[in-house]
Amino acid sequence: MSDTVRLAVIIGSVREGRFGPVVASWFAEQARGHGGYEIEVIDLADVTLPHELPAISPMIDPNPPRPEGMAGLTRGLDRADAVVVVTPDMNRSYPASLKTAVDWHFSQWDRKAIGFVGYSGASGGLLAIEHLRQVFNELGADTIREYVSFPRYFELFDADGTLRDPAHPESAAEKMLNQLHWWASTLTAARESVPAA
Numbered sequence: 157m158s159d160t161v162r163l164a165v166i167i168g169s170v171r172e173g174r175f176g177p178v179v180a181s182w183f184a185e186q187a188r189g190h191g192g193y194e195i196e197v198i199d200l201a202d203v204t205l206p207h208e209l210p211a212i213s214p215m216i217d218p219n220p221p222r223p224e225g226m227a228g229l230t231r232g233l234d235r236a237d238a239v240v241v242v243t244p245d246m247n248r249s250y251p252a253s254l255k256t257a258v259d260w261h262f263s264q265w266d267r268k269a270i271g272f273v274g275y276s277g278a279s280g281g282l283l284a285i286e287h288l289r290q291v292f293n294e295l296g297a298d299t300i301r302e303y304v305s306f307p308r309y310f311e312l313f314d315a316d317g318t319l320r321d322p323a324h325p326e327s328a329a330e331k332m333l334n335q336l337h338w339w340a341s342t343l344t345a346a347r348e349s350v351p352a353a
C-alpha cells in the first residue's frame with residue numbers, strides 16, 4: 157500500500173452504557189492491520205457538543221469560534237484525509253450527537269472520503285448510514301459504497317467484545333478499507349493540486 161491515509165474514526169453514540177466503543181475498537185484494529193492508515197479515534201463523548209449553532213451560516217463563516225471542548229474534534233477532522241463514522245440506528249436514523257458534530261463543521265468535510273460502520277437491532281446501522289450519506293453529500297464529502305454492518309450485534313459479539321465469527325466482518329472491513337484508501341488518496345491529491353469548483 158503506497159500513501160499513508162490519515163483516518164479519523166468517530167464514535168457517534170454518547171449514550172450511557174453504549175456499545176459503540178467496542179465496535180470502534182474492533183474497526184480501528186482492522187484499520188491498523190490494513191497497513192495503509194494512520195488512525196485517530198475520536199469519541200464524541202469526550203467532545204463538547206452544544207445544540208446552539210453559531211449565528212452565521214457556515215457558507216459565510218466556515219470556521220466560527222467553537223467551544224474549547226470541541227477543539228480536539230476540529231483538529232482531528234482538519235488533519236484527516238478520510239473519516240469512518242461508527243454509528244447505531246436510533247429511531248431509523250443516526251444519533252443527535254453525530255448531527256451536532258457534523259453541523260459544527262463545514263470545510264473539514266469538503267472533498268473528504270467517508271466510510272461507515274453500523275450496528276443496531278435488525279437494521280444493523282444501515283438506516284443511519286443512508287441518512288448520513290445525504291448529509292455528507294450536502295457537505296461535498298464522498299461517501300464510499302462498501303461498509304460494515306452488524307445487525308443484532310449483541311448476538312455477534314461475546315461479553316468481552318470479541319466477535320464470535322469474525323470472517324465475514326473482517327472481509328467487509330478489508331473491502332471497505334481498500335476502497336476508502338483509494339478514494340482518500342485520490343481526493344487528497346486532487347485537493348492539493350486542483351482548486352474546488
Ligand SMILES: Cc1cc2nc3c(=O)[nH]c(=O)nc-3n(C[C@H](O)[C@H](O)[C@H](O)COP(=O)(O)O)c2cc1C
Pocket residue numbers: 169170171173174175176177244245246247248249275276277278279280281
Ligand atoms: C433511542 C433509541 C432508538 C433506537 N432505534 C433503533 C432503530 O430504529 N432500529 C434499530 O435497529 N435499533 C434501534 N435502537 C437500538 C440501538 O441501535 C442499540 O441500542 C445500540 O446499542 C445503540 O448504540 P450504542 O449502544 O452505542 O448507544 C435504538 C436505541 C435507542 C436508545
